[in-house]
Amino acid sequence: MxxxxxxxxxxxxxxxxxxxxxxxxxxxxxxxxxxxxxxxxxxxxxxxxxxxxxxxxxxxxxxxxxxxxxxxxxxxxxxxxxxxxxxxxxxxxxxxxxxxxxxxxxxxxxxxxxxxxxxxxxxxxxxxxxxxxxxxxxxxxxxxxxxxxxxxxxxxxxxxxxxxxxxTGGATGSSESTESAAPVPGANSFTEAQAKDRIQNAGYADVSGLAKDDNGVWRGQATKDGKTLSVALDYQGNVTSQAN
Missing domain, CATH: 1.20.1260.10 (Ferritin, core subunit, four-helix bundle)
Structure with missing residues (x-):
C-alpha cells in the first residue's frame, strides 16, 4: 500500500x-x-x-x-x-x-x-x-x-x-523644450550614450561633457545654429537648453 x-x-x-x-x-x-x-x-x-x-x-x-x-x-x-x-x-x-x-x-x-x-x-x-x-x-x-x-x-x-x-486646444511647436522650461527632476534611466543620441536627435551637435546631476538630469554642452549652449535631458526625455 x-x-x-x-x-x-x-x-x-x-x-x-x-x-x-x-x-x-x-x-x-x-x-x-x-x-x-x-x-x-x-x-x-x-x-x-x-x-x-x-x-x-x-x-x-x-x-x-x-x-x-x-x-x-x-x-x-x-x-x-x-x-x-x-x-x-x-x-x-x-x-x-x-x-x-x-x-x-x-x-x-x-x-x-x-x-x-x-x-x-x-x-x-x-x-x-x-x-x-x-x-x-x-x-x-x-x-x-x-x-x-x-x-x-x-x-x-x-x-x-x-x-x-x-x-486644451492642441499642442503646438516642437517637443524640444525652450529656454524658459526647466528639466523635470526624477530617476533617469537613460545611459550617457542614450542621452547623447536623444540630444542630437533634438537638433544639437557636438554634444560633450555629459554628466548626471543630483536631480537625475543629464547636463552638458552642445552647439546649435552656430551657438554654444548648455543642454539638459530629464528622465521624461525632454531636452532643454540655455545660452552660456
Missing part, C-alpha cells in the same frame, strides 16, 4: 516537473509574440505619422518612436533567436485594423487618432513588460523586459502629456 502511494506521488511530481518547462516556454513565446507585434505597430504607425501628422509635437514624438522601437525590436529579435523562439514578421488582425484606420485619417483627425492609438498601445506595452520583468521565467527575456520598461514608461508619460495638451 505504501509502495503504491509512493509511486503515485513520484508520478505526480514527475508530471508537474515536466509541465513547468512547457508552461514557461509558452509564456515566453507569448511575450515575444505580443512584444514584437506591438513594436512593429509602433514603428509602422509612427512612420506614417512622420509624413501625415500636422502637429510638430506629434511628429517629434513619432520620430522618437521609430528610433526607440526599432532599437528595441532589433534587440528582441536577437534575444528571441538565442532562445530558439519565433518572432512574428507581420501585424496581427487587431493591430492591422488600427493601422488601416490611421491610413484612412487626415489632418487633425489623424493626429487625434494617432495619439489615442499610442496611448492604448503604451498602456498595453507597459503592462506586458512590467508583468514579464517581474514574473517571467526566461532570464534573457526578463532582462530585456526590465531594460526596456523605463523607455516605455517615458513614452507613456510623453504621449499622455501630448494628449492633455491637445485636449
Amino acid at each position: 505504501r509502495t503504491n502511494l509512493l509511486l503515485a506521488s513520484l508520478a505526480g511530481a514527475t508530471a508537474i516537473a515536466f509541465s513547468f518547462p512547457a508552461l514557461s516556454a509558452d509564456a515566453a513565446q507569448d511575450f515575444v509574440n505580443k512584444a514584437a507585434v506591438g513594436g512593429m505597430f509602433e514603428v509602422e504607425s509612427s512612420n506614417l505619422a512622420g509624413s501625415t501628422a500636422m502637429d510638430n509635437t506629434v511628429k517629434d514624438f513619432a520620430t522618437m518612436m521609430v528610433t526607440d522601437h526599432t532599437a528595441a525590436n532589433t534587440k528582441l529579435k536577437t534575444v528571441a533567436g538565442e532562445q530558439k523562439l519565433t518572432v512574428p514578421t507581420a501585424l496581427d488582425a487587431k493591430h492591422q485594423a488600427m493601422l488601416d484606420k490611421l491610413n484612412g485619417a487626415k489632418g487633425e483627425a489623424f493626429d487625434q487618432a494617432y495619439v489615442q492609438a499610442q496611448r492604448d498601445a503604451h498602456d498595453e506595452a507597459v503592462s506586458l513588460f512590467e508583468d514579464y520583468s517581474q514574473n517571467g521565467a526566461n532570464a534573457s527575456l526578463k532582462a530585456f523586459a526590465t531594460e526596456t520598461l523605463p523607455t516605455l514608461k517615458m513614452h507613456q508619460e510623453k504621449i499622455e502629456t501630448i494628449a492633455s495638451n491637445m485636449g
